[in-house]
């Protein structure tokens with residue numbers, strides 16, 4: 001009532017409109033989870049509120065992943081389903097953002113012309129401008145990659161919880177031959193230590209007790225103020241953080257100092273996700289992974305010398321082009337030697353645009369499936385053994 005009276009007296013004030021809601025669905029990695037929180041904060045500034053009910057949303061964003069064919073299929077199906085909602089609510093803003101938007105914008109525009117907005121991972125700052133100047137007849141597309149964008153000045157809109165994801169760097173310079181990320185997320189760039197610490201302090205003040213530092217190659221972090229070990233040490237000293245994690249590191253960029261910093265601060269979790277990808281030197285070389293089986297095993301020894309109870313997990317791709325039975329067996333051998341606590345195991349998925357997709361010696365689906373099942377069975381047995389060891393140790397501690 002009061003608002004309407006004010007408008008009558010001051011015609012320059014805008015007539016209040018009904019509340020607007022946004023819904024974001026996130027696919028893929030934790031970087032996307034973080035980016036969705038950034039997008040949420042931009043939408044909040046435009047006066048939109050989050051909703052868990054997609055049907056009541058005025059703006060829907062799918063934050064997509066391009067790392068595997070399956071992830072893309074899921075988004076295509078979702079978009080097909082959303083077409084009917086768009087028909088009922090023509091004013092609905094439907095946006096596709098993230099790696100798939102970056103990679104497949106032309107395909108998306110052609111096959112699904114009812115999508116309103118397509119933005120790559122470096123273009124999220126455009127969202128307020130799009131919302132405020134929207135013409136529902138136009139498509140907004142921006143997939144320019146930036147050498148500098150790290151969203152340093154933005155604070156994500158996090159839902160309540162224990163863990164806060166904090167992105168510290170973006171992009172990747174490693175160019176593994178199976179991976180689309182360097183093409184969808186561009187070159188490596190790092191945020192300043194001060195801005196990361198500022199975000200962490202704010203998250204702790206909001207009640208988050210666990211911080212996970214994120215980056216495509218989190219330990220390639222490098223600024224004039226220090227490298228990843230320096231950053232981790234400074235974050236560990238911030239009061240109120242009970243647990244610090246980081247993901248995902250590249251084995252090439254792990255050094256002794258990092259492990260010593262982890263060992264020095266009790267609030268840094270004794271867990272390293274160490275993506276092996278293959279146990280064969282020839283396949284590692286074809287993948288452009290820049291380390292050998294020996295270097296990887298030496299790294300595991302160094303970690304366990306300094307932190308004996310360090311939990312190790314890994315990523316593996318089976319059936320990479322040209323992988324022979326004996327090369328797959330080498331992966332099994334490395335698994336037995338390292339005894340990872342758990343592993344994320346995948347069949348190779350060809351990604352158009354990557355070097356490996358052009359290799360001529362692709363492995364059949366049947367062979368890939370069989371290798372995956374063999375590896376999963378082995379890892380299940382190893383995980384069980386590792387869990388039993390921990391259980392016995394804890395029982396002894398309890399006495």
Ligand code: SF4
Nearest residue numbers: 172174175176179181
């Ligand atoms: S390190 Fe390799 S797998 Fe990881 S994001 Fe970069 S290119 Fe992809």
